[in-house]
Amino acid sequence: MQRLRKALPEGALLSKPEELRPYECDGLTAYRQLPLAVAIPETVAQVQEILRICEEVRLPVIPRGAGTGLSAGALPRKDGLVLSMARFRNILAVDPLNRTARVESGVTNRAISEAAAPYGLFYAPDPSSGVACTIGGNIAENAGGLHCLKYGLTVHNVLSVKIVTAKGNLLTLGAQGFDSPGFDLLALFIGSEGLLGVVVEATVRLLPRPPSSRLILAAFPSVESAARAVRLLIGRGLMPAALEMMDNLAIRAAEDFVHAGYPVDAAALLLCELDGLPEEVEDQIALAEDSLRESGANFLRLSSSEEERLLLWKGRKSAFPAVGRIAPDYYCMDGTIPRRAIPAALRRIAELSNAYGLRVANVFHAGDGNLHPLILYDASRPEELERVEKLGGRILELCVELGGVITGEHGVGAEKLDPMCLQFRAPELRQFHRIKTAFDPHGILNPGKAVPTLHRCAELGAMHVHQGKVPFPEIERF
Amino acid sequence: MQRLRKALPEGALLSKPEELRPYECDGLTAYRQLPLAVAIPETVAQVQEILRICEEVRLPVIPRGAGTGLSAGALPRKDGLVLSMARFRNILAVDPLNRTARVESGVTNRAISEAAAPYGLFYAPDPSSGVACTIGGNIAENAGGLHCLKYGLTVHNVLSVKIVTAKGNLLTLGAQGFDSPGFDLLALFIGSEGLLGVVVEATVRLLPRPPSSRLILAAFPSVESAARAVRLLIGRGLMPAALEMMDNLAIRAAEDFVHAGYPVDAAALLLCELDGLPEEVEDQIALAEDSLRESGANFLRLSSSEEERLLLWKGRKSAFPAVGRIAPDYYCMDGTIPRRAIPAALRRIAELSNAYGLRVANVFHAGDGNLHPLILYDASRPEELERVEKLGGRILELCVELGGVITGEHGVGAEKLDPMCLQFRAPELRQFHRIKTAFDPHGILNPGKAVPTLHRCAELGAMHVHQGKVPFPEIERF
Known part of the structure; x- marks a missing residue:
């Protein structure tokens, strides 16, 4: 602990119980444990030094992004050090030609899309915790989101990472392009839940924001008919940007909470978002509406404005708290x-x-x-x-x-x-x-x-x- | 060798020089070496037994698909056994709802798309050797192709593989869906060039065939102006299905060979394919033609029929032999x-x-x-x-x-x-x-x-x- 204190700047090593309390759990609050200490380094060299010391004395290290995970992946151990990447908050570059952004690992998911927005680009994976969760944590958990049906998970949207290994070595995995020689350590690393190394930097793919996005809400008299609609939509070649289902209990809870205009008597509800060029979206809407009606939908509503689209999404996105x-x-x-x-x-x-x-x-x-x-x-x-x-x-x-x-x-x-x-x-x-x-x-x-x-x-x-x-x-x- | 012969059916172990000759190189013919022997198993159990024997006696094993690789990845060793997967040729299932096909590893790239065609689906990676090369070899090399700009490399299009390890164990890597718990051994395996195991079976993603595909040929007075066009096309948010460049020497060679109508005086030529719904393709064509002209293209030709599109591609695809x-x-x-x-x-x-x-x-x-x-x-x-x-x-x-x-x-x-x-x-x-x-x-x-x-x-x-x-x-x- 002395050595860790020396390796870090003033205030970057927490060990008093009241300081440790905020780190005792992640988003899965049923699992709680106070750590031995928390390190909050500011530089890559400090991360390397922390890991060198911990590996020498065999002190367990629990890497942590924003602590929004839902499987207790960042749960501390009483004999272990929590390594918080909260101070790695810089966006290092946005490159609109290569459609990439290079960011430190503590940058939030949302902040990447905000930095890309002036170029008409966005970062596709969109976990519900996007405002708070970090790209480092997204990489550790291979995060998804509403739109990963069309745009893929984190593993499909990260080109390269810099990691520090247990021995304190700095490695670059992946490359700026599609392929990279050697074993695909990048994909191996993504989703490895902090077991293989600590991300300090990532280069992510950015995508052009689709010019048009429309949302269809469809209500069904039975869960079976909604499930049939999913099959028809996909079976007919549609690739919705998102395709979400809620059952009656969830619909009523969400409607009570946010008043999105959901039909509270429906047994099930589908939210189907279509995006692309306006004409493409219109063709897709026609095909989707046919398929939904054929499957037994007894109520359809198509968003006619961006406000309406966001309101209809709000019910779904608030479903957990609802x-x-x-x-x-x-x-x-x-x-x-x-x-x-x-x-x-x-x-x-x-x-x-x-x-x-x-x-x-x-x-x-x-x-x-x-x-x-x-x-x-x-x-x-x-x-x-x-x-x-x-x-x-x-x-x-x-x-x-x-x-x-x-x-x-x-x-x-x-x-x-x-x-x-x-x-x-x-x-x-x-x-x-x-x-x-x-x-x-x-x-x-x-x-x-x-x-x-x-x-x-x-x-x-x-x-x-x-x-x-x-x-x-x-x-x-x- | 005795043990290998016993483990395999009659005729499945080659060791005479004249039988070994076809295996002395792959597509990179500058590297040649006769192997000690060639095994051509028919069942997974035989593959497992071969590997168990070879690992016990430390005999090097060189896995081989169709031998179309271009980096001598299947180059034999004189002290090693070539393990040919040529007899693993069955298409086990095509599932149009899940948009997947499950195939043995010796099935050719082209055969997968042919099996998927009745459902309006295709397998996207399209290396030039598609008629001959096998999915097992594609996985070993993480093969690409003309259309991987839009549709990704092999790693983006394979959901699961069954492999036999050096110890003869049969492992399943990946899953039928997007995510899979545990380390991403599937992505690690794809592109591992036969160093980590032998593929016996793969489940691949199928994509809906785009209803419309059009090809623009653009000729440029300089290589720089063609390169500028690439930047403009991508910078303006287009995602061509393919975007290929040829320089003057390649243009002339290809035109002499296949008479595709290429402008032989051009310093550089771009082939830009756009696909999707017909209206979407038309919008993209307009935007692409503007960008090409702005970059200095002095000749544009748009394919007006499927025959013309294929003819224009033929020049590019024949460029190597040309x-x-x-x-x-x-x-x-x-x-x-x-x-x-x-x-x-x-x-x-x-x-x-x-x-x-x-x-x-x-x-x-x-x-x-x-x-x-x-x-x-x-x-x-x-x-x-x-x-x-x-x-x-x-x-x-x-x-x-x-x-x-x-x-x-x-x-x-x-x-x-x-x-x-x-x-x-x-x-x-x-x-x-x-x-x-x-x-x-x-x-x-x-x-x-x-x-x-x-x-x-x-x-x-x-x-x-x-x-x-x-x-x-x-x-x-x-």
């Missing part, structure tokens, strides 16, 4: 299934909800099958949390059974170590461990997150349903 | 630079061409800065090949100096080990070696390819110009 108003607590799940399995998944979730006696609101990225069931409960009743966790586990198990995966965009963190044992078999887990060792031989970086030990999985035993029972059934025609 | 008709031999380079550096790069290549007394034809993917200088020479004069290799080395050095990289889509293979020492420093190379060891501890898979030893780079000495001297100069405005 659900927070109708129950004392909620637990947000994150799993992904093939689009075809959406009706089956929602039916089974409803059955499980009944069986466990817990209400579940469904708000999710239907276009890419990324489910976010919100389990409502009351944390003041201790037995309820236990039931919630069991139900959550069953929902993730269901995702794997349906050929999907146990995450969509929130990462594994400290939260989903057990479900990882459902998803992967020993040979794959062993390969993950070998990769970890290849970057961090003494395991000082974010230990105990993201990848479970083989021992832990062995103890969980025979729960395994690898990659779904029917990953590729007969070709389905429609 | 150049082969005007010189006894040519050596195709592959490097990538930032778009802004195109004029500087072409000027320097012309200077180098003069200095070395060797003609260079330039045919390349201008939109993504992927250069393919073709150095013309006569292999019957031994001293010429040596000069060609020196000039090639200088061109790659130039790419790195300009902030680019030493490959674009052809890989490193056996060819570019020295240039890798220009591109990377010791910490990055060490990290590559650690990754290799994490997959293949005894180094039996394609040894001596893709990643140079630190020793080799140390011997090359002070040539190093890491990541370009000016990777991010002042923001350039236009």
Whole structure:
């Protein structure tokens, strides 16, 4: 600790309990732990020195961006140092010709798009926490967002990163262009949840802002008919910029909260955004409206102004806090299934909800099958949390059974170590461990997150349903 | 060898010199070596058994698709076994709703698009060797193609692979959806040039075929004005499906060969393809034609039929063999630079061409800065090949100096080990070696390819110009 204090400027190492309190959890507040200390370096050289010291004395290091993560990926350890990148806030360059921005890792997601806006460009991944979350954290978790159906996840939008390894070396991964020789360490690094190194700088792709964006709201008399619409829209060649679904519980909660004009009697609602050149968008709207009506939509509303579009989105974007108003607590799940399995998944979730006696609101990225069931409960009743966790586990198990995966965009963190044992078999887990060792031989970086030990999985035993029972059934025609 | 023969069906292990001859090189025919033997397994279990035996006796294994690679990535070793995936030719499923195809690794690139065509879908990466090259080889080299400017490289279009590791384990990397928990071993694997495992199966993304594709041919009085056009097109927000440049030497060679109607007096020619909905394409054409004229184009031709579009492409696609008709031999380079550096790069290549007394034809993917200088020479004069290799080395050095990289889509293979020492420093190379060891501890898979030893780079000495001297100069405005 003495050595760390010497390596850092005045005030950059926190160790008093009241100073540590803000760092005890991330966005998944059910997991809390005070760290041993918090370092807030200002320069790359300081980050390198911190890691050199910590690796020498084997002190665990927990990298942290804005702490908005939802899987306890930034959960501290009582024997570990939190390494906050909050002071890496500079936008170093915006290059409109190459359509790239080079930024320090503590720059917020939103700030990148703001810096690119004068050139008609934007940074595509848009997690709901965009105002606060940092690009470093986005890279660690491979963040998604409403628009990743069309524009991809973080991994599709980052060209290069500078990282500091556990040994304190500064590496550049990736390049300014599409391809780069050597192994693709950049893609390996993105989504590695702080286990392989600490991002200090990133070069991201910028995209031209589409000249026109229109939103269609469609209400359905049943969840099945909404799911059918998702299939028709995608099956007919449309590529919506976003395609979101909400069920009745979520619709009512959101409408009560923001008064977006949602039809509160609908069993399910789809929000379908189309963007591009104005003529292209009009063609797409016509095709989308036909498909929605054919699937059974009994109410359609098309945004006629930018204000209306933003208002309709506001309901969806406020859905989590809105659900927070109708129950004392909620637990947000994150799993992904093939689009075809959406009706089956929602039916089974409803059955499980009944069986466990817990209400579940469904708000999710239907276009890419990324489910976010919100389990409502009351944390003041201790037995309820236990039931919630069991139900959550069953929902993730269901995702794997349906050929999907146990995450969509929130990462594994400290939260989903057990479900990882459902998803992967020993040979794959062993390969993950070998990769970890290849970057961090003494395991000082974010230990105990993201990848479970083989021992832990062995103890969980025979729960395994690898990659779904029917990953590729007969070709389905429609 | 006895054990291998027992593990394989009759006729699946070749060892007579006349049987081995077809395997002595890949598409880079300047590198040749007969292997010890060639195995042509038919089942995944046979691939696993071959690798188990070879790893036990430490016999090098060189995986091979169709042998169309251009960097000697499939070059045999005299003490090694070539593992041909030629019999893995089944298309296992096409799923139009998920927009995916699941295929064995020996299926050709073209065959995937053909299988997807009845559903209006196609597989986007389109290397020129598409008729022959296999998806397994595409994955090993992270293949690109004319249309990767808009649709991405192989890594952007593959969702999941099944691989056999050096130890004979069968692993599934990736998932059917966008995200997957755990480290992104899929992206790490793609482009790993046979060093980390052998692909036996892949699930690839399919895209809806754009309803309209039009091609603009533009002729320019100077290379600089053509390069300016590339900047204007991209700077104004267009995203062409392909944007190709040819210089005068390449234009004349192509026109002599296929009579596509290319203007043979032009100093440079751009081929700009726009695709999408018909109205969208028309808007794009108008904007593109304005930009081309403004940049100094003195001749424009817009394809008015599918036949004309294909004819105009035919010149570009035949450019390599066409150049082969005007010189006894040519050596195709592959490097990538930032778009802004195109004029500087072409000027320097012309200077180098003069200095070395060797003609260079330039045919390349201008939109993504992927250069393919073709150095013309006569292999019957031994001293010429040596000069060609020196000039090639200088061109790659130039790419790195300009902030680019030493490959674009052809890989490193056996060819570019020295240039890798220009591109990377010791910490990055060490990290590559650690990754290799994490997959293949005894180094039996394609040894001596893709990643140079630190020793080799140390011997090359002070040539190093890491990541370009000016990777991010002042923001350039236009």
